Amino acid sequence: MSELAAIRTERLEKKYMVGGREIRAVDGVDLAVEHGEFVSIMGPSGSGKSTLMHLMGCLDRQTGGRILIEGVDTLSLSERQLDELRLRRMGFVFQTFNLLPTLTAIENVLLPMDLAGVPRESAELRAHELLAMVDLGERLQHVPTKLSVGERQRVGIARALANDPSFVLADEPTGNLDSTTAGGIVKILARLNVEMGKTIVLVTHNPEVASAARRILRLRDGKLFER
């Protein structure tokens, strides 16, 4: 494990109080994801994998331990800096796609670039490229409801890549897809890793999907086990 791992957690912990009872959703996780790695985190529902993903994605604050993103302790960053980190360094792929329903496919992909202040022309060029890469070159002007679920997730992936992030965090990206469509999505993620060198962290409960990764970790009761 090098010091400048892409994402590194040290004794990471997230506790909740639910009805007076303490739940340790993430319980002392030590993990290092190196640059260019494709890591799957598997576990049954309730194992804490989404919570771990949210912590690594700086969407949530831990109750104990540290997260280092390329060597930077996230606790040392302000909320604004964390926003910037998510905007420019990370791409999120959601189980439920989470596209903005009023925007067309290309507008959804343009959105993060607009937030990052990318000039319109280069942003449009990149959005076209990304949508062509996920085979949606012909569906640019369709709003999400006019796209199939598989197409929506491909827009989701294109959006995640908009600002050319170092990591892609995918939380059950195939959870709402049939197995054929899921296979296509997993293939795209694998291509991002191999051809574009993106670091990918994939959370899933599906062993078949998880097996696309070279490294598979298991999470049970908030504790992480290397297979």
Added chain:
Amino acid sequence: MNPRMPGVLSLALSNLSRRRVRTILTTLGVTLAIAFTVGLLSLSEGVSLTVEREVTKLGVDIFVWKKGMETVPLPGMMTYAFPEEYVHEISSFENTQFAIPALETIVLGTGGPPLIIEGIPPSSFLKFKPYARAEEGRLLSDDDRHALVVGSALAETSNMTLGASVNVMGTNFTVVGILSSGGDIFDSVAYAPLSALQGASGQGERVNWAMIKLTDPSAAKETAALIETRFGDLTAVTMDDALAFSNSMLGIARAIHLSISSVSLLIGVLFVFATMLISVSERVREIGTLRAIGASRYFIFELIVVESLTISIIGGALGCLGGYLLSEAINWIIVESMGVTFVQAAVTYSLVAIGLGIALLVGGLAGLYPAWKAAKLDIVEALRYE
């Protein structure tokens, strides 16, 4: 079709267009509130313009009337009489150029609107109204007894023609002239020789107001004080006093209009507030998504406020238009039912600016809390929100 670059404004617009009916209804709410406000304020605005125009146009410096009638000297408001002799005495004051005694009578039951008749010595008529011209017939002359000269607007609304006979408290007066329009308050008034009107109304040698022209207008205040000292029961009001007084009255009128319309404005605020609050609660997950992909709390706050302001600005602009139409309707009613043409509700540029300003305030106020609520959402909870 070119894709929109989804900045705050175009995101806001696309969100507003998603719930088209709701957006239109909410905008309509703001439109009505602003239209009502602008319409009401156009009344005091119009009266203010009228008074200023009228008072400064008259060829006199001081108005005199009986104490106890604290008002601007507009026709139809003179009731208490005092001896005409007082006016003759004022004529002999050092600073007096001339003093015109006048008796005002209101005749009801002519079938039309109330008829206001000013009794004035015919020889003084042009001193008081230097710009008066007879459109038809002639002006009053010293030989006239039961003669009437009527303003153009009055002639029109009351269908008075030359030679027509008007019954003033039992005495018939004949119309001998119709004045050309001065575009002012006196277009709605009729004039009769003072002595004839005194006789007809049983006032004897009494009048109820007087107009005084000074040799040195800059000493108006002193002369007015002198008149009040000499005649304890008279009020002498200079032009400046009259303007100041009418402005303060209009200030009160404006405040009353605003407080009435504030109810409608409050409803407008609640309209937008409810809409934005519902809209935020429907979009919790979208807001969570925006935050997750890197939008700051500030961006979310801005987004909601811009949506709220967009509704209120469009509503405000339409409301100003509606207020203008309302003021036109008010004018139509004033002319048609009351026969008054000199007071016109007016939507001035400053009133439009006030209307838009209030609309912005409505949108801003209504948007703040929903925007704050949206901005403080926890990202993870928002993403999980069903």
